Amino acid sequence: MNVVITGLGATTPLGGDVPSTWEAALAGKSGVRTLEYDWVEKYRVPITIAGQLVVRPDEVLTRPEMKRMDPMSQYAIVATREAWTDAGSPEVDPLRLGTVVSTGIGGVWTMLDAWDTVRDRGPERVLPLSVPMLMPNSATAYVELELGAKAGAHAVVSACASGAEALAVAYDMIQSGRADIVVAGGTEAAIHPLPISTFAAMKTLSKRLDDPERASRPYDVDRDGFVLGEGAAVMVLESEEHAVARGARIRARLLGTGRTADGYHIAAPEPTGDGQKRAMLAAVEQAGLTLADISHINAHATSTPVGDPIEARGIRDLLGGHTDDVLVSATKSMTGHLLGGAGALESVFTIKALEDRKAPPTINVDNPDPDLAINLVRNTPGALPASGDLAAINNSFGFGGHNVALVFGSA
Amino acid sequence: MAHPENEVLAHLAEIVSEETGIDTAEIQMDKSFTDDLDIDSLSMMTIVTLAEEKFDVRIPDEEVKNLVTVGDAVKFIAAQD
Numbered sequence: 001m002n003v004v005i006t007g008l009g010a011t012t013p014l015g016g017d018v019p020s021t022w023e024a025a026l027a028g029k030s031g032v033r034t035l036e037y038d039w040v041e042k043y044r045v046p047i048t049i050a051g052q053l054v055v056r057p058d059e060v061l062t063r064p065e066m067k068r069m070d071p072m073s074q075y076a077i078v079a080t081r082e083a084w085t086d087a088g089s090p091e092v093d094p095l096r097l098g099t100v101v102s103t104g105i106g107g108v109w110t111m112l113d114a115w116d117t118v119r120d121r122g123p124e125r126v127l128p129l130s131v132p133m134l135m136p137n138s139a140t141a142y143v144e145l146e147l148g149a150k151a152g153a154h155a156v157v158s159a160c161a162s163g164a165e166a167l168a169v170a171y172d173m174i175q176s177g178r179a180d181i182v183v184a185g186g187t188e189a190a191i192h193p194l195p196i197s198t199f200a201a202m203k204t205l206s207k208r209l210d211d212p213e214r215a216s217r218p219y220d221v222d223r224d225g226f227v228l229g230e231g232a233a234v235m236v237l238e239s240e241e242h243a244v245a246r247g248a249r250i251r252a253r254l255l256g257t258g259r260t261a262d263g264y265h266i267a268a269p270e271p272t273g274d275g276q277k278r279a280m281l282a283a284v285e286q287a288g289l290t291l292a293d294i295s296h297i298n299a300h301a302t303s304t305p306v307g308d309p310i311e312a313r314g315i316r317d318l319l320g321g322h323t324d325d326v327l328v329s330a331t332k333s334m335t336g337h338l339l340g341g342a343g344a345l346e347s348v349f350t351i352k353a354l355e356d357r358k359a360p361p362t363i364n365v366d367n368p369d370p371d372l373a374i375n376l377v378r379n380t381p382g383a384l385p386a387s388g389d390l391a392a393i394n395n396s397f398g399f400g401g402h403n404v405a406l407v408f409g410s411a
Numbered sequence: 412m413a414h415p416e417n418e419v420l421a422h423l424a425e426i427v428s429e430e431t432g433i434d435t436a437e438i439q440m441d442k443s444f445t446d447d448l449d450i451d452s453l454s455m456m457t458i459v460t461l462a463e464e465k466f467d468v469r470i471p472d473e474e475v476k477n478l479v480t481v482g483d484a485v486k487f488i489a490a491q492d
Contacts, residue, residue, distance in 0.1 A: 064432040125464060128456035 003174045003255075004411070006248045007087025007236030008348050009079040009185075013229050013335050016055025017082050021345075022352045025334055025360045026381050030213035032227050032336050035191070043193040046200045049212040050191045051229030051336025068129055069142055070107030071189035075232035075341075076139035077146060080183060084147065087236035088248055090181060096242075098151035098179040099143045100170045101234060102162035102186045104340030104398070106136035109192055139187050143234070151179040157340075159398030160300070162186050163233065164343025164406055168257035170237045180242040185234030186344035196228065202267065204304060216337075217364035218301035218308050218330035219372055226302040229336025233344035235351075252351040253409040255289065255391065258282030262401030269307055269397060273314030279403035280318055280393055287407040289391055292322050294407075295384050296359045296392035298350045301330035302337050311395065312374050319374075327359040327382040328374045334363055343396035343404060350394040350408050357384040414466060419485045426461045427481070430454055440482035448481075462488060 008018045013031025015021035024031070031051045040048055057074040058066055066074060080101075084090075110133040117125050132138060137155040144153035152173065156165045163186020170184035199205050206225040208215035216227040243250055258279035264270035284291055297315060301308050308330075316323050331349050338345055353359050359382040368376065384390055389410045396404045424438035433448060444450045450458070459470050462484070468491040470478075478484040 062432055063429060067429065121464075125460065127460055128453050132453070 001175050001177070002240035002253065003171050003237055004240045004243050004250045005235050005252045005254060005351060006238050006243050006250060007083040008251060008351065009081065009083030009086060009235070010231065010233040010345060010348055011053055011055060011075050011078045012231040012233070012345055013051035013053060018348060025331060025349060026358060028334065028361045028363045028379060030334050030363060031229065032212045032216055034212050039193055045193050045196050047196050047205045047207070048209050049215055049227060051227060051338070052191065053231055068133065070110040070133040070138060072103050072107055072187045073133070073139045073142045075189055075230070076101050076185070076187040076234060077142055079185060079187070079232040079234040080143045080146060083183065083234045083236050090246060090248065092181050094148045094150040096151055096180040097147060097149040098153065098173050098182040099140045099147065099149050100154045100156065100166040100173070100182060100184040101140035101143050102155050102157060102166040102340050103136055103139055104157065104159050104162045104188055105190050105195060107134035107138055108190055108195060110134040112192065112194060143183055147183060149183070158402035158404065159400055160337065160339055161343055161396040161398035161402040161404040162340040163345065164347060164394060164396035164404040165259065165402070166344060167235070167237070167254065167347055167406055168259055168404060171254050171257050174237060174239050181236060181238045183234060183236055185232060186341040187232035188339040188341045189230050190339060191228060191230050199228065206303065214364050216303045216333050218299070218303040218333050218362060219312065219369050219376055220365045221367045221369050223303045223305060223308065226304055226332065227336040229338040231338050231345065232341050233348045235344070235348065250411040252354050252411055254406065255409045256283040256285065256287030256407040258286065258405040260403045262403065264401050267399045269310050270401065271310060273310045275401060275403045276311060276395065276397060277314045277318055279405040280314070280395065283393060283405040283407045287391065287409070289407065291318055293391050294326055294393055295390050296350070296353055297326055297328045298346045298353070298392065298394045299328050299330045300395040300397045302332055309369065309371050311397070312372055315374050323373070324375050326375055327377050327384065329353070329359045329377045330362040331360055343394070346396065347394050347406060347408065350392050353384065354390050354392055354408060354410050357386060357390070358382065359384055414489050416485055416489045419466065419489045420481070422465055423462060423481065423485060423488070426458055426465060430458055438481055440480065440485060442481045443479055444481065466491070
């Protein structure tokens with residue numbers, strides 16, 4: 001059973017939908033800005049920059065919708081509506097429709113607001129919808145309700161790999177015959193004092209606060225940590241048979257998935273990159289391809305001193321003599337790290353790269369790490385082969401040693 | 412000090428409108444929460460919680476089932492001290 005993608009949706013630090021996000025990405029724009037919330041000063045938040053949405057949900061959702069959803073679900077619904085419309089708002093038997101919308105952290109805003117209420121105003125003031133809003137499956141559940149999906153609604157959690165893993169689960173749902181259409185992706189709304197403080201306490205965030213747009217710099221020698229981002233990306237995955245039967249426009253194919261674990265450390269990647277390589281190989285193998293067929297990789301590359309080289313070396317080890325032929329893009333340089341949303345957004349970028357035959361740039365690489373030796377697309381988009389079917393890998397690696405690689409192919 | 416009924420209706424209508432998106436003008440005394448305004452149990456709980464805070468009253472759980480119409484709720488709240 002072939003799995004194809006028939007709709008894309010996103011709300012990101014580069015734009016309120018996929019076209020504007022992609023246009024900004026090709027232009028090498030940065031979505032990272034200084035935080036302007038009053039809580040920054042109030043709580044002396046140590047990191048004051050993040051990739052923030054261009055279009056806030058209150059610009060597109062109604063007030064009742066806003067009130068019954070945590071921001072992470074709001075973002076997911078915005079992206080879902082775009083994706084569903086993009087797919088042609090398909091008619092599908094609800095029993096053959098599923099959802100897999102993941103998040104890394106869940107409804108942190110709701111959880112913490114409810115705790116503030118308990119402490120400051122008493123338990124009787126806590127709003128009844130707090131649990132449905134804060135639970136990590138809330139995003140997938142609201143998408144399920146939005147679409148009336150009955151085949152299954154899932155939310156797989158693997159930190160920064162959650163959004164990619166959601167797509168892998170959706171792939172399995174269709175392949176195994178559980179559903180004809182699965183709406184899948186990832187979301188995160190964690191730009192809040194607590195997550196910022198805890199990531200900062202791990203010394204994992206960039207401190208380049210005076211120059212926000214240049215702080216996220218994967219593969220640059222002066223990279224000093226990642227930049228948090230927020231947003232959601234959702235896509236409509238479908239069996240090719242179902243898509244063709246309804247005359248849908250096929251945007252790309254999900255050809256294979258690879259998922260492994262490092263068995264090493266709760267946050268640091270295993271230094272040999274073995275788990276990451278195994279994931280990439282598994283995805284390529286499931287796709288029925290070889291590494292020689294790959295022309296583009298959207299790297300996980302978060303801009304951390306330790307993480308970037310492990311992935312780059314792994315890519316080099318795998319590609320060998322083919323390394324120069326594969327254009328690698330590190331798009332977190334522009335969006336920041338969307339945590340649970342990253343794997344899904346970067347899959348959207350991978351699909352767009354295949355459609356337009358252009359690999360997006362990696363910005364802020366003023367001085368490439370000398371250990372790099374991969375073909376990194378810098379500053380301006382890189383041209384992918386002008387004809388023939390293309391295949392690309394999207395990598396996502398999460399705290400806890402979760403490695404997810406997805407192979408996408410041309411429509 | 413008990414609240415006058417028309418004031419209670421106005422504020423309650425605002426709370427219900429925020430929760431449901433229904434226009435305040437449609438939230439009249441004779442409207443049933445479930446049958447006319449299509450309010451489910453979770454939304455009703457939310458409205459009760461917000462009303463308790465707004466009017467500084469207690470609406471016990473066992474009382475909520477008696478509040479079938481908007482008017483029932485308005486009268487109950489207005490009668491509290």
